[in-house]
Amino acid sequence: MSTLVGVGGLAPKNIHEAETSLTSGKKRVKRRHRWTEHEKRNTRIGLLFISPWIIGFCVFMIYPIVYSTVISFTRYSGMNNPEYIGLQNYRSAFTDPLTAKSVENTLIYAAMAVPIGLVVALLLAFAMNKNVREVALYRTALYIPSLVPAFALSFIFIVFTNPTMGLFNIFLGWFGIPNSNLLGDPMTAKVVMVVMAQLGAGNAALIYLAGLHNIPGTLYESARVDGAGPIRQFFSITLPLLTPTILFNLITGISGALQIFTQSFIMTNGGPDNGTLFYMLYLYNNAFGYAQLGYASAMALLLFVFGIILAYFVYWISQKFVNYDVSAD
Numbered sequence: 001m002s003t004l005v006g007v008g009g010l011a012p013k014n015i016h017e018a019e020t021s022l023t024s025g026k027k028r029v030k031r032r033h034r035w036t037e038h039e040k041r042n043t044r045i046g047l048l049f050i051s052p053w054i055i056g057f058c059v060f061m062i063y064p065i066v067y068s069t070v071i072s073f074t075r076y077s078g079m080n081n082p083e084y085i086g087l088q089n090y091r092s093a094f095t096d097p098l099t100a101k102s103v104e105n106t107l108i109y110a111a112m113a114v115p116i117g118l119v120v121a122l123l124l125a126f127a128m129n130k131n132v133r134e135v136a137l138y139r140t141a142l143y144i145p146s147l148v149p150a151f152a153l154s155f156i157f158i159v160f161t162n163p164t165m166g167l168f169n170i171f172l173g174w175f176g177i178p179n180s181n182l183l184g185d186p187m188t189a190k191v192v193m194v195v196m197a198q199l200g201a202g203n204a205a206l207i208y209l210a211g212l213h214n215i216p217g218t219l220y221e222s223a224r225v226d227g228a229g230p231i232r233q234f235f236s237i238t239l240p241l242l243t244p245t246i247l248f249n250l251i252t253g254i255s256g257a258l259q260i261f262t263q264s265f266i267m268t269n270g271g272p273d274n275g276t277l278f279y280m281l282y283l284y285n286n287a288f289g290y291a292q293l294g295y296a297s298a299m300a301l302l303l304f305v306f307g308i309i310l311a312y313f314v315y316w317i318s319q320k321f322v323n324y325d326v327s328a329d
Helices: 015-029 037-071 088-095 097-128 135-147 150-160 167-173 186-200 202-213 217-225 230-241 243-258 262-267 279-289 293-318
Strands: none
Touching: 037 293, 088 097, 088 293, 097 135, 097 186, 097 202, 097 243, 097 279, 135 186, 135 202, 150 167, 150 186, 150 262, 186 262, 202 243, 217 230, 230 243, 243 293, 262 279, 279 293
8 A cells, every 4th residue: 555645745644634734735835925025016116107097087987976876866956965865866767758758869869870880980991991002091081070079060060951051952952852951850850960970980990990900811812712702701701800890889889879969969959849859968958957966967877877788788699790710610
């Protein structure tokens, strides 16, 4: 029979003593690593360099979220002391018809703007990806509209859609089509804002362009050798390998669509007939127009929770179509 040697080189008297010795040895092996002075110094330096971000994150993210959560349970106008009212603000948010209308308007806008924006940005990315000598000039020209601030674009589109002397109606007049007040109808006003949002597709197009450059060119060469045309290459190579980029642009697009505010505030102020009263605009009106900061905070918290749930749902669905492999099947 072989001799059982315990931890430390001593032969144990029995099996129980051997097990005890092995257990104590494992505990000594799992003992917490003691940081050296060099590691501590590097950690302090690293924390020092990222301290501006940490401070900014705590001041401009954590504190507002905590403060909004606290006052969402109060009746607070911003001038007097907050009065605790429990869940009344949340109950009001679910029963307020204007809140329901603003949610409906926002979801309709997002359902139109996000898919169209993904397609427009992808088309711009393909145009930016052309291997021609003037490609830098094309990329600049296609990206510049996304640099124009939203409030400036809003004023420009007010001029374009003016029912009497707007450029859009002048163009329609050339074909004998009568003038129309696009911002005077709830549905066409949303369409105008969706069209205006596409001028900011340059940001998503640059992300698409980076995704296109990340696809190995050898895959297209192999596909051409096998006789695959441009359409087959797009659906078999480009689209599957571009799905991570599509997912990113989808998440950011949904986030931006749920927070639409500037266009409605400047162009229609929520009209006509509350047709462009989006959620963020109604939240703003409650906070700074009606002096109901507690109710507005409750609306903000509900939007925050809804955004998290929607993002989780999109990520869950994405597991079925997002491909992170760099090679085609």
